[in-house]
Amino acid sequence: MTAAAVVSRFRRDLTLAWLLRSGMVALVVAWVLLSDTLHWDVDPMVAIMVFLGLWIVLVHRSRRATMVATAASNLIAAGQFDAAEKQLDFALRSFSVLTAAKLIGLHHLARLRHAQHNWREAALLCQALLSQRLGRLQPLSRPSRLMLADSMLRLGDVQGAYTAMVDLYDVRLPLGELLALQLLQLDYLARISAWAAMLHNIAARIQLAELMPPARSARAQALLALAAAKTGRTDLRDWLVARAARLAERQEIVSDHPTLAAWYV
């Protein structure tokens, strides 16, 4: 399924689910209030029980879809993309009365596309998710924004990346997301040549970079080294380059970053 098709189906399913929920509530209320007036012979209690039963079945189906979508998360982390794709396809195609199932499915599909380096589709899916009212799934908006910003940067859309990132500065992020944001911020600042801003509070930036997984840590330190080089700080540049080189190969460090690729040896 292409991202555009998934988004279109997602929006249609949300509308259908809303109509179904509203219709069921309206029918129950009408039955209880109007059964005497309209001389319906069926007891309102029976109507309530029937709708309750139907609701339980629909919620159960939705929960199953949610579980399948959530399980795909582990498959993505393990690099089993084909299996994750199948699971998410099932979760997103099956009808769900709860919007949470669809939102979680869409979020994990965006994660999958991001892991597959399909930046355009990942961005499209993140934008679709962020355009919804997330309610109690609001925490999903943070990783989605981070993925969107990263995808935009990889696509060379610096302004789009900034727009995605800017809201994250106002919220308290867990450490893992803070690390991701720091790398994106460095990437963004390097693309707009804001070298001095990159070196602001450098000790804290280095401490955070040390907590990242090796390839990301190397990239963050290479970006800081680039900023040090541009501001004439050769001691800092040499130290950071030496550290980055001991953490990852050149290709991992410079991928999708033309400025870094042109500079980093």
Next chain:
Amino acid sequence: MDPTKLPIPEVERLLDASQPRLRLFSGWLGSLVLSLVVLGGFFLAMGYPRTEPNSRMIAWAVTLAAATLSIGINWRLRRAFTAEQIRLQMIEEFLQLRRWPEALMNLAALLLRPMVSPVARVQALMYLSAVLARYHRFEDVIYLDDYLLSRINLDDDTACGVKMGRTMALLRDDNLLEADRALSELGRMAAARQSAGLTLLELYRDVKTGHATEALEGLDEKVKRVREQMGHRVADVYGLAARAYDFLSRPVDAQAMFTQASLMAPLGELIRRYPELQLLVGKYVAYPAPPEVR
């Protein structure tokens, strides 16, 4: 701060105090009973089977009371559970950022009263073990890890992590015989076999027992494994390799390794982890760090 003067509560006290309390109506049985009361009351209140008006009033009252109780209990439990999760996440972040006093303070606050979730308690105890190791309370670490391994049913990966922490504490406590036994046991665990943690433990054991040649065997492979899994902790391998080369009186190689170690991590942190590296300070030259990070 002198680690021996830190106000760390006794581990046994924390273990006792943190036991989750048996809560009435919080388990599945309690939920079932309350649901049945609500459902039964609802039917009676609606007049099924035929019920006197007074009885229906009482049924409504019972239904409402049971429903309110159920919602109240769930709300309180959920709030306590969420607060516990948030605190644990905060502690994990303190540990990663090496903000040990804050981590310890929060752990004590969490473990000095009954915890809501047994799973969260295990997590908190594992974090406590890491903090105690930081403050060189190795006997307490071993006691705590033994408690976790013997009293709690841990999955393989978690048990492996706990065993690694225990083995490191045994090594630091100079209990080498027991540490060697623990390492053999770890070597038989599938979860540990290719792990950077086991690589570091074996390397440290070899360095500590003076088996420098064994420590340096397959060094490139050890560096690669630790670098890929633990990033900057590759400094530990370089530091221990420097000590092994120094032991073999190969100063040029020892200097090269010492330079790499000091490039990847602050020397103070490395010496805190492996006091044996103190011998190298002054003997070899560290990589010159820029002023911002000194």
